[in-house]
Amino acid sequence: MTQYDADEVPQQDLGSAAGAAGRSVPAAGTEAVAPAPVTPADAADAARLVAFGLQPKLVPARDAGYAELLRRHRDEPAFARLADAVAAGLGLIVLEVSTRAGMAVAAAEDSVFAVRMGDYARRASSDSADRFLHGLAHLAVAALAFPRPEDLADDGYIGRITVNGVDAFVRQACRRLEERAAQDGENSDPASDAPGLEAAWRIYARRSATGATKDARRLAGSTTGIIAKAVAFLVDSGFLQRTGDDAGGAYRTTARYQLQVRDMAGGAAMTELLELGVVPVADGSASLLPGEDTDALDLVADAGLPFHAP
């Protein structure tokens, strides 16, 4: 930490922030190579890089200034630490800094940049079913975008989804659970005084897939409406790119989305699931297989669903 000039950069804060970012480089190594003092201009550049990272739809290839700052981040360890420290101080977690993903940052839980469910969908804060459906929509979009474990791990993979496809995929999974429940002869109707104990799949199966509206827009409370909202939100986050209007809207994933799902969301959701005492076992093979006959299922038109759960 000695290379920072105490007059220009608050040394104490920087040290702890860089430590929090988990990216601090041993000071001795950089000292030997480049003991150049950090100037306010450097700090401004580092903050500018983080600001670029906060504009997730910005592609480094299209902005020479962004690309130049990324190059500095790669080549100058001192600058990299400075930028990481700025990010950490703002409550951001640096996922990756590269030319393909840019400065990929994610909001820490208590950061001002974090998205809160209440701001995302007003009904979700009061209605737990809506809250669940909005969360599930995001999870399902990720699951269909990266169907195989390899796809999530492969940096070059680009996933493709459609809104109707995601709906059909969850609906089919629910349908299979319903069939299983019927086979076991259990009554899956929830007790009326304990709605929280209703099985999750029933919430989804109960909700209509679509509905007519006065102005021909998608019904916001329908499952396709909820998924379309999630997808549109992910587009604004720079996680998806719209590729067409097929089947309710077709999208492809970006490198940032893969990073976010792989390094942040997937693990967090997994941890919660494990805390609930559910230990999913996977042998690493694909768990999504081509769908069987979907005629009986009244899916949305052009759902184009290729999968069912085995």
Next chain:
Amino acid sequence: MTFPAPRAAAPQPAGPHRPAPGPAADEGLARRLRALACTAPLHDLDVRKANLAGEYGGYAMAEVALAVIDLVTLHMDFDTGADHDEIVARVLPRIAAQAPHRPSGEHERVARWVLENLVNVGSVDRGFRAVYGTFSTEGEYVRRDYDFKLIEEVPGAGGSVFLRATDEAVNVLVGALDTDVTSAQIAAEVKLEVLVDRGRLADAQLAAEQARYRTVQYAETLRRTLDATRRNVRAVDWLQTVPDMIAEALDHVADRYRHENAILTNIRKARDETEAADDKRGEHKRRAAELVDIVKDCIRRHTQLQSRLLEAGPLFRAEQDRQAFATPAARSGLDLYGQLVAPLLPLPVEQAIRVTDAFFARGTGLRTPTAVRVGDLVDVLLTPPLEREHLGAEMPEPDLVATPDDSRFSEEQLDAAMALLDLPADAPRRLSGLLADARRSDPELPYLVALLAVHAASPPVGTAYRQGEQQLLFAVDDGTELTDPEFGGADLIVGTALLDAAGMAADRSEVA
């Protein structure tokens, strides 16, 4: 947040039951109007002869025109028609009889003028157009253009041009005179009536609709299979199920295509040749027209399916290359469906919500909070709203993604593999031996060798021929099973074939 309006629903597989065409009487009226239009060019000749420079008043142009059409019709068989000079020569006696005292050069000019006007040489498409009106099914009055030709020029053998009387000319202008054509028309009417009375038309329609439904099903299955293949090649059985399905679908297309083209030809003839004289026949005509529409749609769909079927194989091979030969992931991935979605759904919602909340909190990205200054707010509120210009939606900037260099193998590895596969022409080797050799030098090399060997199973002979290669790598399957820890399949015999470069060069120069 706004969502795009839902698009028009996809065509229903069961077939569009379009509204019935207008009343039979109106249909008949339109038909007669069209027939009437066909005679107009003939009357026009007599009107316009006054405009010609010279004494042409003595000629009955409509009579000459009818004679010309008769001659063309009589000279026409299925392959060729009559030629200009022949018609002119044959019609000359009649013209000469009309005005015996005029010079014979004028007779010929008249004959050519009539013929050219029947072809309507002056117009771009060498045809006539009449406008008539009908009531649509919604009761709206619609003006329609009726384009027709009386005599058309068709290319004959050796670049010559022949004349043929069109169906319109034959039906309207010859039909009244020529008993053969009339009897063919009556025959068509009878034929259609029999078809309807015996329920054959309904049967044909049902069969066509069912075939169309089947085609839609095939297309849907195929699309689903290809989607699954794009995600995971192994999820789809490309060894048995899919090739069988494709072969079956292709048979179906070929069968129906033959069948429906036959229906189309027959029924179209019946539709066009039947006069909607009374309600019963009008109904027959309507049914026939409906069937033609259905069959046309069927054929369109069959053709579509066929082209998709032909693309399926290449897509599978491309995905196979991409997925099977991709570098195995270094880290173990999280199976989002198997490990998250599937275990989550059966949970009680109050537990499941904890998982989805955790995913939502970290999987949605970030939003930069907006900070509002009171000063800006005042300005914003006081600014008059901008007039929206009608320039249409803003074009989004395309997001260009730089293609990464994703070559799996390095140049050195390729060189090593090529050196390994540089076999003498008289000593082919087994793939298993080659793989073992490759593995000794580089654990990655067997993949490249296997890939090259598989490609050699279908060697690019045509390319080698064009480029005058001396030799060509080939691979043959003799049924021996490959025993290898990493690969399965046939133990190919890989060898080098010597090509007759000099002979090929000679062939090429001959062709050139």
